[in-house]
Amino acid sequence: MLGKTSEYAIRALVYVYIQNLEGKRPGFKEIAKKIDSPEQFTAKVLQNLTRAKLISSMKGRGGGFFFDHPATPLTLYEIIRVVEGEVFFSKCGFGLKRCDSENPCPLHEDYSPVREGFLKAVKNQTIQALANKINERKAVLTRL
Amino acid sequence: MLGKTSEYAIRALVYVYIQNLEGKRPGFKEIAKKIDSPEQFTAKVLQNLTRAKLISSMKGRGGGFFFDHPATPLTLYEIIRVVEGEVFFSKCGFGLKRCDSENPCPLHEDYSPVREGFLKAVKNQTIQALANKINERKAVLTRL
DNA sequence: ATATAAAAAGACATGTATATCTTTTTATAA
DNA sequence: TTATAAAAAGATATACATGTCTTTTTATAT
Numbered sequence: 001m002l003g004k005t006s007e008y009a010i011r012a013l014v015y016v017y018i019q020n021l022e023g024k025r026p027g028f029k030e031i032a033k034k035i036d037s038p039e040q041f042t043a044k045v046l047q048n049l050t051r052a053k054l055i056s057s058m059k060g061r062g063g064g065f066f067f068d069h070p071a072t073p074l075t076l077y078e079i080i081r082v083v084e085g086e087v088f089f090s091k092c093g094f095g096l097k098r099c100d101s102e103n104p105c106p107l108h109e110d111y112s113p114v115r116e117g118f119l120k121a122v123k124n125q126t127i128q129a130l131a132n133k134i135n136e137r138k139a140v141l142t143r144l
Numbered sequence: 145m146l147g148k149t150s151e152y153a154i155r156a157l158v159y160v161y162i163q164n165l166e167g168k169r170p171g172f173k174e175i176a177k178k179i180d181s182p183e184q185f186t187a188k189v190l191q192n193l194t195r196a197k198l199i200s201s202m203k204g205r206g207g208g209f210f211f212d213h214p215a216t217p218l219t220l221y222e223i224i225r226v227v228e229g230e231v232f233f234s235k236c237g238f239g240l241k242r243c244d245s246e247n248p249c250p251l252h253e254d255y256s257p258v259r260e261g262f263l264k265a266v267k268n269q270t271i272q273a274l275a276n277k278i279n280e281r282k283a284v285l286t287r288l
Numbered sequence: 289a290t291a292t293a294a295a296a297a298g299a300c301a302t303g304t305a306t307a308t309c310t311t312t313t314t315a316t317a318a
Numbered sequence: 319t320t321a322t323a324a325a326a327a328g329a330t331a332t333a334c335a336t337g338t339c340t341t342t343t344t345a346t347a348t
Contacts, residue, residue: 001145001259004336007239014250027294041337047296060345063294076251095151096287106158106274106283107220110265115145117261121254130250139250143240148306171324185307191326204315207324 011035025064076122169208220266
């Protein structure tokens with residue numbers, strides 16, 4: 001469903017958020033280690049998230065990644081949109097160039113509720129909520 | 145969601161099924177043209193479906209692709225399983241190596257219903273049912 | 289000022305999905 | 319039995335996602 005890039009992005013942001021709560025600004029090496037992702041690639045992903053203003057960064061000694069406005073909910077939808085592009089949420093499950101309820105592909109009736117369910121889930125779910133689950137030991141960020 | 149290969153596979157099988165109903169055995173060139181897919185790549189996809197016994201083929205003059213048992217329902221699930229592999233249906237939406245209700249990722253609760261919805265849809269939907277929609281003009285196979 | 293630690297940037301490498309081209313095999317028709 | 323039409327097979331090409339390495343920029347501490 002999601003590409004690795006989106007997966008790393010979400011996991012990384014959750015980790016950064018959790019560390020920020022404790023007043024820390026983790027760097028990409030630490031982040032990659034904690035979310036079990038390739039170090040340099042994770043650096044690139046974080047760089048793109050920074051460019052897209054989903055997160056901020058400081059260079060130099062004591063630098064790292066952090067949220068400017070940690071209290072503002074950041075939905076998974078916004079992250080996926082930045083990483084995968086808006087079309088990700090509207091593509092026809094059958095591969096047709098245009099497909100809607102007026103002119104459906106034969107799979108439209110079954111597929112569009114699934115797609116809507118996914119959209120709803122990622123629009124309602126936030127980095128903050130996921131971080132809470134981690135902190136409450138109701139879920140984990142990594143598993144080897 | 146699905147890769148192009150699965151999309152072409154499903155569209156091609158629907159077209160073959162419809163043609164078979166009229167006593168014809170289309171070749172890959174005709175199929176590719178009718179489902180708007182790249183000719184040679186479609187040949188490869190059909191070759192794989194034939195190897196996997198989802199469809200049969202005849203070489204030589206008058207040859208082409210056809211179903212041995214057109215009446216036996218062929219679910220999209222079986223096609224996707226062959227093309228994408230079984231893991232396609234169980235991958236964690238968060239990217240964890242292992243993830244289930246016992247040891248969930250933070251997204252599990254929201255994502256697994258979506259994944260189950262998709263699984264249910266493709267297990268209930270068949271090539272025959274999709275072909276019927278096409279024949280009844282309730283859906284289309286291609287749109288440019 | 290200088291050394292250090294960190295992200296940013298650019299170049300490069302690998303892998304996988306997607307796509308094309310050419311040759312071979314095989315069934316049928318003439 | 320020869321020509322033809324079709325799928326199968328193999329080799330190659332392209333695009334994009336994923337991953338790594340090296341250099342540059344920048345902030346901080348000494």
